Amino acid sequence: MARSNDELRAGALAVLEKNRRSRYTVPAEGLYPYQWCWDSGPIALGWAAAGRWDEAWTELDTLLEGQWSTGMVPHIIFWEPSPDYFPGPDVWETEHDPPTTGITQPPLPVTAAARLFHDDPDRDRARTQLANLWPRLVAWLRWVDRARRGPHGAAVVVHPWESGMDNSPRWDAALDRCPSKTHERLERRDVATVSAKERPTDAEYRRFLGIVDVLRRDGWDTERQAEVSPFAIEDVMFTAITCRAAGDLHAAGIAAGLDTDGLADIERTMRDAIGALWDQKTGWFQSFDVRAERPVESLTAGGLTALWARASTPEQTEEQLRRVDRWMRIVEHGIPSSDPTDVTFEPRRYWRGPVWVLLNWMIADGLAAADHEDRAEGLRVTTHALVADAGFCEYFDPTNGEGIGGQGFSWTAALTLAWLTAD
Numbered sequence: 001m002a003r004s005n006d007e008l009r010a011g012a013l014a015v016l017e018k019n020r021r022s023r024y025t026v027p028a029e030g031l032y033p034y035q036w037c038w039d040s041g042p043i044a045l046g047w048a049a050a051g052r053w054d055e056a057w058t059e060l061d062t063l064l065e066g067q068w069s070t071g072m073v074p075h076i077i078f079w080e081p082s083p084d085y086f087p088g089p090d091v092w093e094t095e096h097d098p099p100t101t102g103i104t105q106p107p108l109p110v111t112a113a114a115r116l117f118h119d120d121p122d123r124d125r126a127r128t129q130l131a132n133l134w135p136r137l138v139a140w141l142r143w144v145d146r147a148r149r150g151p152h153g154a155a156v157v158v159h160p161w162e163s164g165m166d167n168s169p170r171w172d173a174a175l176d177r178c179p180s181k182t183h184e185r186l187e188r189r190d191v192a193t194v195s196a197k198e199r200p201t202d203a204e205y206r207r208f209l210g211i212v213d214v215l216r217r218d219g220w221d222t223e224r225q226a227e228v229s230p231f232a233i234e235d236v237m238f239t240a241i242t243c244r245a246a247g248d249l250h251a252a253g254i255a256a257g258l259d260t261d262g263l264a265d266i267e268r269t270m271r272d273a274i275g276a277l278w279d280q281k282t283g284w285f286q287s288f289d290v291r292a293e294r295p296v297e298s299l300t301a302g303g304l305t306a307l308w309a310r311a312s313t314p315e316q317t318e319e320q321l322r323r324v325d326r327w328m329r330i331v332e333h334g335i336p337s338s339d340p341t342d343v344t345f346e347p348r349r350y351w352r353g354p355v356w357v358l359l360n361w362m363i364a365d366g367l368a369a370a371d372h373e374d375r376a377e378g379l380r381v382t383t384h385a386l387v388a389d390a391g392f393c394e395y396f397d398p399t400n401g402e403g404i405g406g407q408g409f410s411w412t413a414a415l416t417l418a419w420l421t422a423d
């Protein structure tokens with residue numbers, strides 16, 4: 001039964017409270033028992049929307065305590081030991097303190113920091129907190145800029161886990177060429193709590209681990225990963241999030257009187273790179289496989305995040321939206337994370353079809369800025385209905401609206417507070 005906005009807000013806050021540990025918030029109890037990098041961005045915004053400013057700022061501060069000296073912010077920080085997750089610190093062996101993985105995720109928390117600064121009613125706190133995070137936020141973007149530029153100038157991901165969209169069909173061809181860890185028993189814990197039909201396959205996991213092996217053998221040198229990894233893709237979504245992060249940080253830095261050197265350049269060159277990834281043939285922004293030296297062919301919602309970076313021209317936006325309209329004749333609930341007309345489409349399997357609140361939020365934000373306010377509001381209303389009917393699920397089946405994956409999922413709850421029920 002659909003919940004009222006008051007019920008939704010109370011329920012969303014209860015999810016964040018339940019998932020909060022001492023100085024950070026886990027994405028979902030059991031399934032994801034550590035701090036995840038890009039999740040911390042929307043989570044901080046959720047705490048802020050609930051008026052819980054200390055938790056909001058602390059979330060980002062704690063994340064950046066895991067930053068490496070190169071500026072890289074790891075995709076998981078293993079703050080406390082847990083039997084619930086694989087692969088844990090013993091597989092990564094990064095020898096970092098605190099224990100972390102050795103790969104990153106999109107720098108969405110940078111945008112969150114800029115937004116907290118903008119919105120925090122306590123201006124002294126806003127200035128102090130931004131100044132505290134500042135050198136680390138800048139170092140993060142400088143690292144992406146320095147170590148992760150591909151042939152078009154876009155940001156390169158060296159592992160599907162770095163993209164945030166782990167098993168997206170856009171990785172299939174590249175992943176097939178990666179080594180597979182075939183000789184060991186997989187200790188997967190995720191399928192103990194969520195149906196295996198809604199998670200990546202074992203074959204994908206074996207290749208995910210095969211790439212980890214290569215990077216570990218290379219000594220986790222975060223300056224070289226783009227050359228060393230068997231998997232190297234200039235990704236539209238990672239680039240769009242970096243571009244937006246640089247722009248948002250630049251604006252916040254100017255307002256706060258901080259040194260913004262280089263940020264405008266990162267924003268501009270990332271935006272140009274997204275433009276260079278426009279694929280005329282499909283009318284879509286397409287990631288580029290650096291190893292195979294060709295554009296990725298599968299159409300996924302990642303291409304729509306060019307809007308989040310304000311990198312899509314009006315014509316490109318129209319063309320992409322025409323395709324989304326065709327998708328919406330096939331599925332009931334949008335936006336599917338990948339092309340429902342393609343053979344790879346699986347409406348219940350993670351990033352191969354389900355609707356994700358985080359993607360819808362970024363796309364709606366971009367649509368509103370691109371003079372498509374009606375569509376942006378339409379997307380908010382359909383996303384609201386999914387959550388109001390099914391709860392704070394990790395993702396939703398676009399064919400019937402069912403809530404699937406992990407339950408009590410932090411970013412779904414956080415964006416319910418910051419977007420779906422905000423005034």
Ligand code: GLC
Binds near residue numbers: 036166
């Ligand atoms: C999964 C998602 C990733 C997210 C993580 C924690 O690995 O694919 O995007 O950050 O779970 O929620």
